[in-house]
Structures are given as C-alpha cells and as structure tokens.
Amino acid sequence: MAFEFIDDAASGDAVQTAFYIPDAADCMRCGLCVNTCPTYKINPIAAETPRSRIRTIDKLINQNVAVTGQELEHLNHCTQCRACEAICPSRMAYGQLFDAARERLISHKHTLAATLGLKTIEHKALLSAATWIIALYQKSGFQQLCRTSGLLRRLKLDKAEALLPDMAGSPLAQIYPSSHSHRGCVALFTGCIGDRKTQLAAVTLLNRIGYDVLVPKDQRCCGAIHQHQGQPEIAGQLARDNHRIFGALSVDAVIYTASACGLMLQEYAQPLAHRPYDISEFLDRHWPDKLQLKPRTGVVAVHEPCSQRNSLKNQQHVYDLLARIPGLSAIPLAENSICCGAGGGIHALSQPEIAGPLRDAKISHFGHSQAELLVTSNIGCSLHLKVGLSQDKVIHPIELLAGQLP
Numbered sequence: 001m002a003f004e005f006i007d008d009a010a011s012g013d014a015v016q017t018a019f020y021i022p023d024a025a026d027c028m029r030c031g032l033c034v035n036t037c038p039t040y041k042i043n044p045i046a047a048e049t050p051r052s053r054i055r056t057i058d059k060l061i062n063q064n065v066a067v068t069g070q071e072l073e074h075l076n077h078c079t080q081c082r083a084c085e086a087i088c089p090s091r092m093a094y095g096q097l098f099d100a101a102r103e104r105l106i107s108h109k110h111t112l113a114a115t116l117g118l119k120t121i122e123h124k125a126l127l128s129a130a131t132w133i134i135a136l137y138q139k140s141g142f143q144q145l146c147r148t149s150g151l152l153r154r155l156k157l158d159k160a161e162a163l164l165p166d167m168a169g170s171p172l173a174q175i176y177p178s179s180h181s182h183r184g185c186v187a188l189f190t191g192c193i194g195d196r197k198t199q200l201a202a203v204t205l206l207n208r209i210g211y212d213v214l215v216p217k218d219q220r221c222c223g224a225i226h227q228h229q230g231q232p233e234i235a236g237q238l239a240r241d242n243h244r245i246f247g248a249l250s251v252d253a254v255i256y257t258a259s260a261c262g263l264m265l266q267e268y269a270q271p272l273a274h275r276p277y278d279i280s281e282f283l284d285r286h287w288p289d290k291l292q293l294k295p296r297t298g299v300v301a302v303h304e305p306c307s308q309r310n311s312l313k314n315q316q317h318v319y320d321l322l323a324r325i326p327g328l329s330a331i332p333l334a335e336n337s338i339c340c341g342a343g344g345g346i347h348a349l350s351q352p353e354i355a356g357p358l359r360d361a362k363i364s365h366f367g368h369s370q371a372e373l374l375v376t377s378n379i380g381c382s383l384h385l386k387v388g389l390s391q392d393k394v395i396h397p398i399e400l401l402a403g404q405l406p
Helices: 032-036 038-042 052-062 069-076 083-087 094-105 110-120 124-139 142-149 156-161 196-208 223-227 232-248 259-266 279-286 306-312 316-322 345-351 351-369 379-386 397-404
Strands: 001-007 015-021 184-189 211-214 253-258 276-278 298-303 329-332 373-377
Touching: 032 052, 032 083, 038 351, 052 069, 083 094, 110 124, 110 223, 110 232, 124 142, 142 156, 156 184, 156 345, 184 196, 184 232, 196 211, 196 279, 196 397, 223 232, 223 259, 223 345, 253 259, 253 279, 259 276, 259 306, 259 397, 276 279, 279 316, 279 397, 298 316, 298 351, 316 329, 316 397, 329 373, 345 351, 345 379, 351 379, 373 379, 373 397
Parallel strands: 184 211, 184 253, 253 276, 298 329, 298 373
Antiparallel strands: 001 015
C-alpha cells in the first residue's frame, strides 16, 4: 500500500501519516488509464475516469472532507478491475486506495440484501445452510418453475437468482488420493462460492498428474468481498483463519480455481505457508510429457478476468495449457483489457447499468469470434457472462481439459 512517511527525529522511526496520492499536476496525462477504464467506455465523461476518482478518494482518506452525491455515484461505478493500476506509469496502488475509501465511506451503509449476503459468507454455518438450500432448490425442479412462471421477476429477484452457481452436485470429500505415480500432495482452496464441476475437474486433473488433493473442511472465504466492501477487519479474520487452516497441512502448494480468490490469497498481509497457485499455472508447470490428451477440433475464445490479467498476470498459462489439446485453437476474446462488469459478482447486482452493457459487449465479441465456447478462469466473471449466454457456452479451461483426458 502506498503511504507517505515522515521521520521522527527523536526515535529515528518512520511514522505513517497518510496515503500518498500524487497531486493532479503530477499526472503524466498519458491517457492510458482512461483508455482502459470500463466505465469511461460506457459513459465517456471526465467524472468516469480513474483520474477523477482518485481526487474523490483523496478527499475521503486524506482530506477527510465530505464528497458530493455525484462524486460518490461515480466512485461506486468503478468495477475495481485495477486496469488503471496495471498501466499507470506512476504505479499508484489504486486498488488499495479504493478499499481504504470504501472503509471510510460504506462500511455501515450496505443494503439489507448485501448485509445478509456478507453475513452468510462470513459465517461457516450460514454458508453451509445456504449451500444446502440452493442445491435443493436446483435439484428439485423448483428453480425451473420459478423461472418459467415469472415469479422471480415479479419479486425482483431474477437478476440475483441468475447469478447463482451450480450447487446441485455432491459436496467435495476431504481427500482425493491419486492412483497414478505419486508426485506430491496439494490442498484445494474452494472459496465461499465455487463451481462443483470446476472443482471436481481440478481434482481429476491433479490426481491424474500424480498429486493427492486435500480439501480442508473448515476453510473460509478468501475475504475479498468483505475487503472490497469496506470491511477489512472481517477480511483480516478470514485471512487469519485460512492461514491457520492451510498452514497446518503438509502439502506442496495451495491450488485455487477462481482468479479473484487467488489474488486475495496472494495479497494477504501474512502470506500463506504454502504458495497459492492458479490451477492452470500449476498444471502447466507440472504436466507430464507422456500424458497426451484426446484431440478436439474447433475454436474457443479466452476471456481474461481482470484479477488474472491486471494483477496476477498469469493468463498465458491458460493458453499454454489449452494448446496441449491437439486440434484446438484458443484465441483471446477481443478487448480483453476491458472489464466484463462482474466486479466479483457484487457489481453486477449493485450497478447493473454499468455491468450489463460491459457484459453485452463481451457477448458481442464472442459472437463475432465464431468460437464454440467462451473460456474464463473466474467464477464471478463466469456467472455474469452466463446470464447473456446459454449455460453450456461458458466454461472454466480445466473443465475443457479434463474432458479430453484419455
């Protein structure tokens, strides 16, 4: 995090005084942040640029002055994609500054639905109960009835319900031993909202290349949602819990399947005892040369989540991994530098006037690509994009890979 420091002459210690934010005059005016800002693409006015938002953030966390309703509105439009941070020549820590502003401003102003959602994710018992209820809802046929009857639309729950992940599968076991030549043991980070098909595909592939897989029962949410919604104290507790739970395991690595979770794990104040790996990166680095996949002809378009592209910067492993499938062509989705609007799933609900057009642009690019599948490595992006496409058109890259195992 970017801080400004002064020296204490008496003690010789550095004292943290404030977040360092360059003056507006220090901006190089290169326009790079403007060109990659998704909200500016939707509404090309100065107030919808990172340069304008950083002035609002400065008021909140350094000047401690009130902001106008319009300033707050434009600040909340931000999808937190951090494309501006990745490309800024001044290397400003925009993501951390934005979180600090949210903490000052929004920590006690969530809607009832948002508060309930945050509490559910925060408490393991509530999350387990919610998972069971959603699975029953999806298995029983009640979901289809609610969708076709128009009940969800009348209750104004249709947009939120459309973002539900598939919970209908069986819960994961706590251990999956490999029956192939043993190479090691890894732990799978499932997060609070994961896709069972993706998680099982990860287990299948890790087992196939010789790794036992542990799935800690008591693991917690990564904390990213709370961190970005102005509740860093809860995010910190979740991080400490995960540090304790995964630190107690004797494993070679912690594997995650959602890039947004992976980014949060990488940015923990106290790093995990075992290095977190994106599933595609780990498989790509440890793939046995003798394991040949079944051929599959066709084209898939790769959507690069912002957390993967702008912060983790490990998206190339997805392309390299898919290149192992004979006959398959993996191409980048047009305008991958622009956010899809999901914003961790929260933005898709809270700012539909921003998230909707951004998603529609991605779907249009997918249509023009003539690809048969849209591949993405983040659950939030996947659920958001599925709203505009059929469920079987959006897939995690490792699901595609697992389907080609001999």
